[in-house]
Amino acid sequence: MLSLLIVVLDNSILNVAMKTIATPAPTGLGATQGQLEWAINAYTLVFAGLLFTSGLLGDRFGRRRVLLFGLVVFGVGSVLAGLSDSPGQLIAYRALMGVGGAFVMPATLAILMNVFDRDEQPRAIGLWSGGVGLAIAIGPITGGVLLEHFWWGSVFLVNVPIVIVALTAMVLLVPESKDPAPGRMDPLGVLLTVVGLVLLVYGIIEGGRLADFTAPEVLLPVGGGLAVLVAFVFHERRSDHPALDVRYFRKPAFSAAVAAIALVFFALMGVTFFMVFYTQSVRGYTPLQTGLLMLPLAASQLFFSPRARLVVERFGIRATCTGGMLVIAATMTSFLLLDADTPIWILAVLFFLQAAGMSHIMTPATVAVMQSLPPRKAGSGSAVNNIFRQVGGALGVAVLGSLLSTAYRGRIDGELSAVPGLSEGVRHTAGESIEATLALAERLGPAGRALTERADEAFVHAMHITVACSAVIALIGALVVALFLPGRQQARTDSGDSEDSENSGGSGEADGDGTDGTAAPAPTRNHQEADR
Numbered sequence: 001m002l003s004l005l006i007v008v009l010d011n012s013i014l015n016v017a018m019k020t021i022a023t024p025a026p027t028g029l030g031a032t033q034g035q036l037e038w039a040i041n042a043y044t045l046v047f048a049g050l051l052f053t054s055g056l057l058g059d060r061f062g063r064r065r066v067l068l069f070g071l072v073v074f075g076v077g078s079v080l081a082g083l084s085d086s087p088g089q090l091i092a093y094r095a096l097m098g099v100g101g102a103f104v105m106p107a108t109l110a111i112l113m114n115v116f117d118r119d120e121q122p123r124a125i126g127l128w129s130g131g132v133g134l135a136i137a138i139g140p141i142t143g144g145v146l147l148e149h150f151w152w153g154s155v156f157l158v159n160v161p162i163v164i165v166a167l168t169a170m171v172l173l174v175p176e177s178k179d180p181a182p183g184r185m186d187p188l189g190v191l192l193t194v195v196g197l198v199l200l201v202y203g204i205i206e207g208g209r210l211a212d213f214t215a216p217e218v219l220l221p222v223g224g225g226l227a228v229l230v231a232f233v234f235h236e237r238r239s240d241h242p243a244l245d246v247r248y249f250r251k252p253a254f255s256a257a258v259a260a261i262a263l264v265f266f267a268l269m270g271v272t273f274f275m276v277f278y279t280q281s282v283r284g285y286t287p288l289q290t291g292l293l294m295l296p297l298a299a300s301q302l303f304f305s306p307r308a309r310l311v312v313e314r315f316g317i318r319a320t321c322t323g324g325m326l327v328i329a330a331t332m333t334s335f336l337l338l339d340a341d342t343p344i345w346i347l348a349v350l351f352f353l354q355a356a357g358m359s360h361i362m363t364p365a366t367v368a369v370m371q372s373l374p375p376r377k378a379g380s381g382s383a384v385n386n387i388f389r390q391v392g393g394a395l396g397v398a399v400l401g402s403l404l405s406t407a408y409r410g411r412i413d414g415e416l417s418a419v420p421g422l423s424e425g426v427r428h429t430a431g432e433s434i435e436a437t438l439a440l441a442e443r444l445g446p447a448g449r450a451l452t453e454r455a456d457e458a459f460v461h462a463m464h465i466t467v468a469c470s471a472v473i474a475l476i477g478a479l480v481v482a483l484f485l486p487g488r489q490q491a492r493t494d495s496g497d498s499e500d501s502e503n504s505g506g507s508g509e510a511d512g513d514g515t516d517g518t519a520a521p522a523p524t525r526n527h528q529e530a531d532r
Contacts, residue, residue, distance in 0.1 A: 001131045002166040003067055004108045006074065006159055007101045008132050012139025012294075013146075013155045014040065015272060016287045019280045020152045021090070022435045028152055032432060035087040037401055041205040041394060042091045046098030047105075048390040049198040053190050055106040055383025056243055059179040063107040063114075063379060068170055070103025075163035082156035105386050110378035113370050114177040122367045126306035129363045134302060141295075144288025179376040189243035192232035200225030201391060204398045213399075244380055248372060253317075256484035257368040258384060260321055262392030263477035264361050267328060267470040268354075269396035271335070274404050274463055279347075281434045282340055282456045296348045300355035308363040317364045318485040325478035327357030332471035336464050340456045361481075368485070400466050405433070407462035412437055415454040419444070434459045 021039070024030040031039065058066040077097035084090040109128065116124045146154040203222030207213040236242040249255045279290045311320045331354040337346060366385060373381040409431045416427045416437070430440040437455040441448030 001108075001128065002162070002169060003071060003104050004128065004131050005135045005138075006071070006162050006166060007104055008135035009139045009142070009162070010074075010078065010097065010156070010159055011040075011043075012135055013143035013158070015276050016140045016143035016291055017147060017152055017155045018276055019435065020147055020287065021087075022433070024439070029084070029087050029090060031087040031090075032436075035091065037205070037397060038091045039087070039094050040397060041201075042095040043098040043101065044390055044394045044397075045198060045201045045205065046095045047102045048201050048387060048394065049194050050099060050102035051106060051387050051390065052193045052197070052244070052380070052383045054103040055110070055379035055381075056190060057103075057379075058107045058110055059377060059379035060185075062176050062178045063110045064170060064174050064176045066103050066379075067107035067111070067174075068167060070100045070107065071163050071167050071170070072100070073097075074100025074104060075160055076100075078156045078159035078163070082153035084153070106379050106382040109366070109370065109382035109385070111174060111177060113378040113382075114375050115175065118371065121371065122309035122312070122363070123306065125367050125370065126309055126363045129308075129359065129366065130302045130305035132301060132305075132362075134298065140291025140293075141288065142291070144286065144291040147287040179379075181376075184241040186236075186239060186241055186243040189232060189235055189239065192228055192235060193243070196225050196228035196232055197387065197391070198225070199228060201394050204391075204394050207398055207402065210402075212402075244384070251372055252484045253368045253486050254372040256481055257365040257372075258388040260325070260361055260365045260477055260481045260485075261369075261385065262388040262395075263473055263480065264325070264328065264358060265389050265392035266396040266399075267332060267473045267477070268358065269393035269400075271332070271396075271400070271467060271470055274401070274466060277434055277459065278338070278463060281438060282459055283344070293344070293348060294351065297351035297355040300352045301359050304356050304359035305363050308360045309367070311360060312364050312367075316486075317368060318481060320364050321361050321481040321485055322478050324357040324360035325474055325481060327360075328354060329471045329474035329478065331357065332467050332474055335467040338463070339460050396470075400470060403469060404462045404466045407465045408434065408458050411458035411461050412455060415451060415458070416440075419451065 018036050018039075021028045022031050022036055054066060054070070074097055077093050077100055081090055081093035081097060084093060109125070112124045112128060113121060142158060143155050146158060199221045203218050203220070203225060206221065207215070207218040210218065212218065233246050236244055236246045276290060279285045279293060280287065285293070308320065315323075331350050334350050369385045370378065370381050412431050413427075416422065416430055419427075419440075422430075422440075426440070430436050434455050437458075438452060441451040441455065444451065
């Protein structure tokens with residue numbers, strides 16, 4: 001839980017610090033909107049590319065060992081990021097932190113799946129998900145306090161003492177676990193996943209940066225990444241020692257659950273990215289006040305995540321996740337009520353409801369993914385879960401971020417053209433983001449007050465367009481889970497079949513569950529012992 005806390009804590013702190021980092025030196029680094037996105041997406045790019053590899057290494061060499069390595073790398077990257085003196089350096093060290101995070105996240109969930117029995121796993125995963133809520137609460141508030149008393153780099157250096165405590169506790173308390181019969185390595189499959197995921201996520205990020213997803217520099221990496229991932233699927237189907245048995249995706253409980261996770265993070269990550277600018281730039285709140293506004297969201301997730309299993313037991317996973325998606329769609333739509341002077345308690349209520357909806361998706365979907373695989377493959381399952389979460393989040397930031405930027409520029413360009421004495425270059429730079437426009441208005445003095453008002457109106461307009469698209473994505477997610485997640489009775493049957501398979505020594509790696517009418521190949525004796 002402490003390892004999970006440090007990774008989520010860092011990203012939530014960064015969201016609060018974005019406005020400060022965008023401020024020109026010496027207060028910040030003067031990062032542009034594109035550089036801010038890269039500070040987030042450099043982490044995501046490396047994180048997503050290495051997730052599957054780290055999950056496999058954890059299953060093979062020991063999940064605690066991999067987790068310790070990831071924490072060390074994350075701590076070193078945090079120190080370097082805090083000492084950066086340019087946006088380029090910050091982006092590079094954020095990528096290094098992504099390497100560490102990629103080795104931490106799959107291992108945390110994989111260890112839980114091997115420590116707790118099957119009946120205890122839903123509660124354990126609920127608490128694990130609730131830890132995200134704790135980090136969301138601590139992150140913005142901690143970031144706000146640090147930014148009010150120290151320079152922006154302190155938001156990264158605060159990770160170091162937590163990493164030291166986590167490393168010590170891991171060595172003393174956490175048991176080692178690994179697959180006792182991992183079989184041969186699949187280096188080609190591992191290489192294909194790294195190349196495919198990096199190309200795909202890079203193309204998505206470029207599309208967001210250029211605000212044009214039809215440009216060759218977007219289509220080529222996206223197309224290449226998808227082609228490599230298709231090659232990975234064909235290779236895994238033919239291999240007698242696959243890195244990932246892709247036949248798991250034939251199970252509706254598995255494939256629909258990972259799709260739900262991706263769609264949730266697509267909708268939420270884009271909203272999180274621009275909400276900081278709404279509270280700080282439009283409403284004028286400090287970073288600490290912005291962090292305090294996140295408390296209802298964190299409290300909701302802390303309360304509902306461990307209890308979502310009770311709703312699943314009562315109504316089934318399909319009804320629970322569909323209801324959660326509909327709540328998220330409703331809260332996204334309700335963001336249309338927000339303008340430059342809306343009572344702030346409305347935003348707090350929307351955050352609370354949004355987190356409640358998310359809790360009733362993430363916990364059941366994660367349980368469905370992890371219980372679809374045998375415990376000895378927990379690292380691979382956790383990696384797949386996180387890959388879909390990260391790709392969905394990267395798409396959300398890129399697509400919704402570019403939509404926000406395009407809508408904002410379309411609304412503010414006319415106002416900037418009316419300001420006398422501005423060169424074309426200055427107008428273009430001032431239209432990149434609300435922070436750039438407000439910086440120009442401040443330089444204009446009293447004459448810039450009208451421009452400040454127009455900038456607020458333009459941002460709220462762009463925000464409304466973005467949240468409307470997020471609501472549509474959430475509705476698509478509700479349709480996916482309603483159609484493909486198993487119903488209450490089917491889920492009970494599938495659970496019983498899985499338990500029977502484990503009790504009889506089945507490895508759970510083939511399709512012998514009746515989904516396609518084929519018999520599962522006989523498990524090896526080592527695999528029987530491992531599952532038993």
